[in-house]
Amino acid sequence: CALPIWISTTPYDPLFPQLWGLQNTAQTLNGTSGTAGDDINFVAAWNLVSSLTVTTVVVAVIDTGIDYTHPDLVSNMWHNAGEIPNDGLDNDGNGYIDDYYGYDFADNTSDPIDSGDHGTHVAGTIAATGNNGLGVIGVDYQARIMALKASADGSTFADAVIVEAIQYAAMMKNRGVNIVAINASFGGGGFSSTEHDAIQAAGDAGIVFCTAAGNNSTDNDTTPTYPASYRLPNMIVVAASDQNDNLASFSNYGATTVDLAAPGVNILSTKPVWLSTTSATVSQGANTYTANGLTYAGMTNGLTATVYNCGLGNPSDFP
Helix, strand or coil, X not given: CEEECCCCCCCCCCCHHHXXXXXXXXXXXXXXXXXXXXXXXXXXXXXXCCCCEEECCEEEEEECCCCCCCCCCHHHECCCCCCCCCCCCCCCCCXXXXXXXXXXXXXXXXXXXXXXXXXHHHHHHHHCCCCCCCCCCCCCCCCEEEEEECCCCCCCCCHHHHHHHHHHHHHHXXXXXXXXXXXXXXXXXXXXHHXXXXXXXXXXXXXXXXXXXXXXXXXXXXXCCECHHHCCCCEEEEEEECCCCCECCCCCECCCCCCEEEECCCCCCCCCHHHCCCCCEEEECCEEEECCCCXXXXXXXXXXXXXXXXXXXXXXXXX
């Protein structure tokens, strides 16, 4: 279908002022301020096409799953028009039963609900609903998100599962779904000829494979990491940049193996609704540090210890 493209000078999603990657005003976020204008020129880009219409595109997100009930995502989730949800049948005959939002390839079920929070966060960055007076706004806030779950525990991904998810996207593209890109924000595995061939087949179907450069602070030119290092023609390999348009300290890089950098530090996005009332902090004296929550964690008072910054937990991050 064709949708009108429009955006106000400042979107009225209430958390837009915290989305420095879309509009950097040198605002201070989590104690860090940036440089005005070091962003992706989101508002200017959308206003360049404000008088046109666009055909709805689909982005397949291979990740931990997506909370498709999230109020800022629910209207932008892809729905399989050939499938009747939850009737236990493969209505469209594609080999997958009840694949209405996508599929859970890790558990071989039809429900791609998030097993952690990363996939939901990624989905919001790509296509959280815009100008709805709620939460955040996605870079392409009129796109549709296909949920391809490839992790049962919210952190690990098996090559075979990733391959099946890629093959599903290519199959649905060939069946007429307007999938323009696969988002693959994972990495760390070794070379796999099967994965290589699946990405190539997706490219042959007309799908861009957008993948992370990696988070090991290493040079991909000399230390390959996959899937980023397959270097197929349909791939875009993305490093992370900070609020001052510098390479993020944790990001991989590569003069010939990384294509571009995009905002990747202090990124606010959607998270599963069941996490909406949870947060994690570490306090030491007058200082309070934000942290990633641990499953089943609670509150512990009265501990005395030295606090160390261990970054993302990579071996080189530990003192």
